[in-house]
Amino acid sequence: xSLINIAVVPxxxxxTRLLPATKSQPKEMLPVGRKPVVQYVVEELGQVGxxxxxxxxxxxxxxxxxxxxxxxxxxxxxxxxxxEELLDQLSFERASIQYFYTRQRQLxxxxxxxxxxxxxxxxxxxxxxxxxxxxxxxxxxRIVERxxxxxxxxxADAVIAFQEVDPMAVHRYGIASPKEEGDVxxxxxxxxxxxxxxxxxxxxxxxxxxxxxxxxxxxxxxEPGAGGEIQLTDAIRILIKEGAKVYxxxxxxxxTRYDIGNFGSYFRAFTEFALADEKFGNxxxxxxxxxxxxxxxxxxx
Ligand code: UTP
Numbered sequence: 001x002s003l004i005n006i007a008v009v010p011x012x013x014x015x016t017r018l019l020p021a022t023k024s025q026p027k028e029m030l031p032v033g034r035k036p037v038v039q040y041v042v043e044e045l046g047q048v049g050x051x052x053x054x055x056x057x058x059x060x061x062x063x064x065x066x067x068x069x070x071x072x073x074x075x076x077x078x079x080x081x082x083x084e085e086l087l088d089q090l091s092f093e094r095a096s097i098q099y100f101y102t103r104q105r106q107l108x109x110x111x112x113x114x115x116x117x118x119x120x121x122x123x124x125x126x127x128x129x130x131x132x133x134x135x136x137x138x139x140x141x142r143i144v145e146r147x148x149x150x151x152x153x154x155x156a157d158a159v160i161a162f163q164e165v166d167p168m169a170v171h172r173y174g175i176a177s178p179k180e181e182g183d184v185x186x187x188x189x190x191x192x193x194x195x196x197x198x199x200x201x202x203x204x205x206x207x208x209x210x211x212x213x214x215x216x217x218x219x220x221x222x223e224p225g226a227g228g229e230i231q232l233t234d235a236i237r238i239l240i241k242e243g244a245k246v247y248x249x250x251x252x253x254x255x256t257r258y259d260i261g262n263f264g265s266y267f268r269a270f271t272e273f274a275l276a277d278e279k280f281g282n283x284x285x286x287x288x289x290x291x292x293x294x295x296x297x298x299x300x301x
Contacts, residue, residue, distance in 0.1 A: 004125050004148055004210060005051040009041060010113040011131035012058030012104040017262045026061045027260060028131040033273030037260045038064060039092060040134040046095045048144045050127065054100040054120045056113040064131075068092075068099050109229025111219050118216045125151065125212050128232075132260045133207035134269065135161075138276050139254040143208055147249045150184050151210045157244035158215065158236055160187065161208035163251045171195055173204030174233040176248050187246040190233045192226065203248065205233060206257045214239065 015027030022030075028038040045053060055064060070093050078087045100120060104113045114128060127144055135141045147159040162176055170193075177189040177200035191200060209232070218235040225231045240246050251257060258269035274284050 003152060004127055005049055006121060006124055006126040007045045007050040007053045008056065008114060008117040008121070008126055008128050009038070009045075009053060009131045010056040010104075010110060010128070011038060011061055011064055012056050012107060012113050013110075013132070014058075014107060015132075015261075018260075018266065024060060026064055028061075029063050029067065030260060030266065032134060032258065032260065032266075032269050033277055034089070036067060037134060038131045039067065041129050041131055042068065042095070042097065043092060044135060044141045044144065045127065045129055046097050047140060048127075048148070050097060052098050052100065054102060054117055055131070056104050056116050057101050058104050058107060065099075065101055070094070108224070109227070109231055111222055111230035111232040111235050114211075114232055115216060115219045115230070118213070121213055121216075123213055125210060128209040128211060130207040134258040134260070135206070135208065135251065136255050137258075137272055141255050143249065143251060143255050144210075146184075147208065147210050150247050150249050154184075154186075154245060154247055156210075156247045157212055157239055158246045159210040160190075160236070160246065160248050161206040161251060161257075162203040162248045163206040163257050165202050165204045167196055167199070167202045170199040170202055170204065174231075175199050176201055176203040176205070178203060178248060183250045183252070185248050185250075187240065187248050189240060190237050192231060192233055203250065206251055207259070214244070218242075 011026060011028045015022035018027045018030070029036040032040070042053065057064060075087065075090060102116055102120065104116050135143050143161050147161060150156060151159045165173060172193060175191045175194055176187050177191060179186040179188045189200070190205070191198070215235055218238040219230060221238060222230050222235045225234050236246060258272065259265045260269060275281050277284065
């Protein structure tokens, strides 16, 4: 059994970049293909042996709690109507994960959201998976498994997932300064949103972390940074400066990250998952082909 069976999934953010879609529903519940974003995240965690999962929620997020509840009435109705295929779609309700919820009572940033998990986590290492980022499309994501191996083999204090991004986009991410080349590397420093000429690499923090409870003490000592928020990356920097061993694990080609944080990336993610849909993917592909051909033909006429 994996050493890590606790996960923390922060879902408290306001999702302002996705307004008006997120005015009264959480961005983590936006559908990507057939499922809401956060269901992919929870399924990924279930596959790697997470048994207890704490959501850090906020105002307007109760639909997340409802989604992971057993809905007996719906199940009964589908059963009575003989809709076996639809019953299958609800199998995630029966996953053997125990869900817990706590509120982040002030939205003071991701670091602050993680701090809300302290009484729950106590002395064990834990995974943090951002509730607005899916990793992997059709392949089962192995990233948390690879991170756990690194955590154990290197006796690390923290492990972070990284994705390679376009060098022109580094100013939008937390960027690693790696100590060495490779798919697994020690992190010398983390630079929050550097300009392209100051970026030590194009490796961007990618929504999955393995942390030890020592992060809580670092978070308490972290000054508010960009936007007055307590940044998780700043707390990890404190750990590094104090001699902690922090490692990075690179996402590989089959583990693309789909970030549902803005409309551009949301639209792309939806298209990818719709195209990959077993039942409707081909029909959607034909539609897109036709649709784009019409546009090209019109441009050329
Ligand atoms: P983001 O910074 O992308 O989310 O956080 P946001 O604040 O909702 O985004 P905008 O800028 O307003 O559009 C990434 C993840 O961390 C959670 C979010 O819910 C999201 O899943 N988060 C962020 C919290 O739980 N608490 C916070 O204070 C901030």
